[in-house]
Amino acid sequence: MAINPSAVGSTSAPTESSWTTKDSLLYAVGIGGGTNDLAFTTENSMNVDQRAYPTQAVVLGDASGAFANIGSFNPAMLVHGEQAIVLHRELPVEGTVFTVGEVTAVWDKGSGAVVEVTSRSSTADGEALFDKVMSVFIRGEGGFGGERGPSGPRNAAPEGVAPDEEVTLATREDQALIYRLSGDRNPLHSDPGFAQLAGFDRPILHGLCTYGFTGRALLDRLCDGDPSRFRSMEGRFTSPVFPGEPLTIRMWRSGADAALFTTHGGDDRVVLDAGRVSFDPA
Structure with missing residues (x-):
């Protein structure tokens, strides 16, 4: 098995995907929306x-085809590293997008490889709706002799x-x-036996579910609950979360249109x- 660093710059074929109002409702309750969030639930x-919650973009627009270009590897060794979204306008509660994924970086970290994929999703008439950047x-x-890539703190909280x-x-x-x-549908998040094989005593919460909970808090406190003001969000996953665990989100404003944040588990x-996160000022 080997990672192909020359995959940088390669793109996937455009992929069409759609979602319905029911999908938006299901995502909303999936990230903890409830009776106080009726506009979303x-x-x-x-x-x-x-x-629709802005972070719903993470489950829309299929860019998985871009990973076909990065070489062969054991999928069990892959973990989600970072996730960013950029909204060009408010996410509609139903729609269709055409998505192209591009391998934008392959870095050699020695003990492993970091692969970054950027996807751009547009409507049928070519209007840009949202972009996503994910790294795994x-x-x-690692150890293939490639560039190590950026290191050190980024967006560090004060x-x-x-x-x-x-x-x-x-x-x-049951989140x-x-x-x-x-x-x-990864069984790591639902099957106790599979979770134990992966080294956990019970299933863990999806990282992107934690991301969605965090986005809900940011939307509420920084955008007064108005998704049309929400512009971008990025973060790095550092520890698994177990369903039932409380999440505490802390925010430091940096000007009128941005803030830094961290999310903490129950301990x-x-x-x-x-x-x-960036947003339009009130």
Whole structure:
């Protein structure tokens, strides 16, 4: 097995994908939306128009074809490293997009390889709707002599400075069973036996579910709950989360249109860091 560093710059064929209002409702409850979030969790409440959470972009637009170009590896050795989204306008509650994925980096970290894939999703008339950048770390695939890539802190939260905003959200014991219905059926998040084989005593929560919970908090505290103001979000996964564990999101404003953030598990360990969000000022 070997990673192919020359894959950088290669692209996938355009992929068409669609979602419905029901998909948007399911995603909303999958990231903890409830009776206080009827604009996102219902489609027929009186005087309330349905809207989509900005982070729903992570489950829309198929760019998996880009990974066909990076060489062969054991998928069990792959972990999600970082995730970023950019919204060019408010995400509709239903729609169709055409997505092209591009391998934008392959880095040699010695103990493993980091592969970055950037995808761009547009409507049928060519209007850009959202972009995503994801990186994965593939254990055991480093040492091929490539560039190491960037290192060191990025979007580091201020040390010793109290956050401007802090919110704690509860996750359910069955949170992963709800979230998996938005597309990621990996048994690591549902099958206790499979989770034990992977070294966990029980199934863990999807990293992108933690990302969605974090996005809910950012939307509420920084955008007054208005998804049309939400522009971008990025962060790095640092520790697994177990369903039922509370998540605390801390935010430090950096000007009128951006903030840094971290997300912490129930024991206050950092589970998502290097966080930055941008938004339109009120």
